[in-house]
Amino acid sequence: MTRKILAEALGALLLTACVVGSGIMAERLAAGNAAVALLANTLATVAALATLIVLFGPVSGAHFNPAISAVALYRRQIEASTAAMYVVAQIVGCCAGAMLANAMFELPLVNLSSHARHGPAQWLSELVATAGLVLIAFRSPDIREAAWRVALWIGAAYWFTASTSFANPAISIGRALSDSFAGIRPVDVPGFIAAQLAGAVLGVVLLRALGEPKVAT
Amino acid sequence: MTRKILAEALGALLLTACVVGSGIMAERLAAGNAAVALLANTLATVAALATLIVLFGPVSGAHFNPAISAVALYRRQIEASTAAMYVVAQIVGCCAGAMLANAMFELPLVNLSSHARHGPAQWLSELVATAGLVLIAFRSPDIREAAWRVALWIGAAYWFTASTSFANPAISIGRALSDSFAGIRPVDVPGFIAAQLAGAVLGVVLLRALGEPKVAT
Amino acid sequence: MTRKILAEALGALLLTACVVGSGIMAERLAAGNAAVALLANTLATVAALATLIVLFGPVSGAHFNPAISAVALYRRQIEASTAAMYVVAQIVGCCAGAMLANAMFELPLVNLSSHARHGPAQWLSELVATAGLVLIAFRSPDIREAAWRVALWIGAAYWFTASTSFANPAISIGRALSDSFAGIRPVDVPGFIAAQLAGAVLGVVLLRALGEPKVAT
């Protein structure tokens, strides 16, 4: 169990360091072209996410995301105590990852974001992105397949949703700690988390409707 | 059968939401550089298409495209009634997907496109893209291989055809509902569909000429 | 044998249509940023090349390249008569592909290039790119692996060589027929072909030095 908690925390840390760090780098270099910055941020996220899922998947299942752990609990793939410890590890890891990114780029370790992200269109975006994520994660036959499918879905959703697809309550908290490209104002975090949890519920409904041929955690 | 129809509709919906939504996002961020916008639109489409094919393939075959369903019917891989229901589900899904993208980006739900796309060069482009798609889809040995091959072919064809490769009658209709980067004027849709169907016929001819070693639906 | 010739010609045609067509599209859209144009040209080429190799590989081996056919002949994997017909099919296919791209983009079908590419640095580049291509193609254990390895090598070499890595005598001839981003002046083609053939020889030497564990054609 210690190893599982370590894997969830370390995976969440490295994922968030990548999302936030590549956002900072991209914004600094992109000479004002936000599409180029988001493109770099997307490619770095997809690459890191796929790698981290196969790296930590055999240890903990590579959730890195309270929405995934909650659905796994609902589907009785993990126990309540495990889910609780996973969620704590994910939140701690995501916050530490944002701080690591800040440190690598010589910013204050905690640097609350001023990036406003709210309103029905943003919440609809998070709902769609998270529902799709749940569908894809729990219909993947194994960790290796899940790695590619989840990473590509998130990469696509960075672009086709208006919110750039956080789709993860823990990383939403972590991203509040960096006032940069990938940040979110602390006051906007609860709305994102509510939309993500609603999306997870929709994902479960769709999983049932489609008949759930295969299961992966 | 209900699950198959649901899978076709949901896949067409998410694919179109991705194509249209990432087009809107890309155009907004790209600061006037259309190549950067098309690059982002391409990568999002490739990622979503590959993911959706493996996600829904085991349920419905993941056609998402009347041209594919028509060829599958011609090759007696599906029945006429199935093909008819698939095509309806695909068209409904693509229209709903364009509306979902409009909603996520705070545009009117139905927002007819003013993007002119017509003329022999455009039609030749659609013919080439669709013929290649049919060749690739029906020579893939299984769904997982088809996912990568089809997604990469479409991604390449976004760039090497003058029409950016719609290659799908249902998505041609759906894209008419969004006045954005990925849109097409309603009046130009019939020409595109005719060229796509001609391309499907050419694809069948080439499949025969090459000897069709393997079949996938 | 007819099917093999058809596969080589059609593969060469589609590959060249992609290289030339995506170059035209990229140059038109890139607003003067040549790096963005080459990026799009690279991604389209990689995607098409990987797809075409798995599509036509089971039929003809998916050479599409006289340098590959020459090495296969030297290694006695194909007969001299086959190699000769392959080379003709490849050259005809590449020329037709450039013409198809010109047609899709409303340019004159034959449009001789004025893009100067010559000198020792360019030839050294072609030698390195082709030697690497031969190493990678003939050390791949099967067609599916070869598809990814060859496509990624060519994609990398578009950037790390000064010549943008043609690495193929047939496509060098075809690209002379389009006065666009991916073109080459007819007068510069012989120098490129000589450098490519020298690279193929170097590739064979390296294959021997490394011990050739596996063979694929």
Added chain:
Amino acid sequence: MTRKILAEALGALLLTACVVGSGIMAERLAAGNAAVALLANTLATVAALATLIVLFGPVSGAHFNPAISAVALYRRQIEASTAAMYVVAQIVGCCAGAMLANAMFELPLVNLSSHARHGPAQWLSELVATAGLVLIAFRSPDIREAAWRVALWIGAAYWFTASTSFANPAISIGRALSDSFAGIRPVDVPGFIAAQLAGAVLGVVLLRALGEPKVAT
């Protein structure tokens, strides 16, 4: 053993030629947009690294990196004499690769870099990148998996670390020989190497903490 040394030297040479050469090409074409240049440099590196690992992995294990050879020695996967010869081959290969890139782009063969890279944030970045690289390389079940995981990790780390992730003492030396986008001042190389070796130690600690289920060289 001669073949192994040749594989390490040739792999290091081609990898460095790609990193340096694509940096030169990208900087020349990118019209001042450093994000576009780094994007091209990243994609070329990822493509070449994945290809070179599967190409040379069956011969030598495809280390190309003294930090990897040192960890392999510590884990008793290779002998001390092999590790010593590998490190020499890697350094010679990386220097030759930088010179090859300079030659392809008509620059002086040895062209000492003036690109300053130093300070705690840069060293922290190298530590994180190398620790992650060790974790990923030694938890990969085989060479084919290692190829994708290592290449994607390095690609992500080009963006999410402030140092653009050299993560390799030999390539740090080689990159000092080119005064271009990917270069590093000779005086800054020792600091990078120290941080990379500290990262390798951290990687070994994390490997132990996670339980090391699988081993690959």
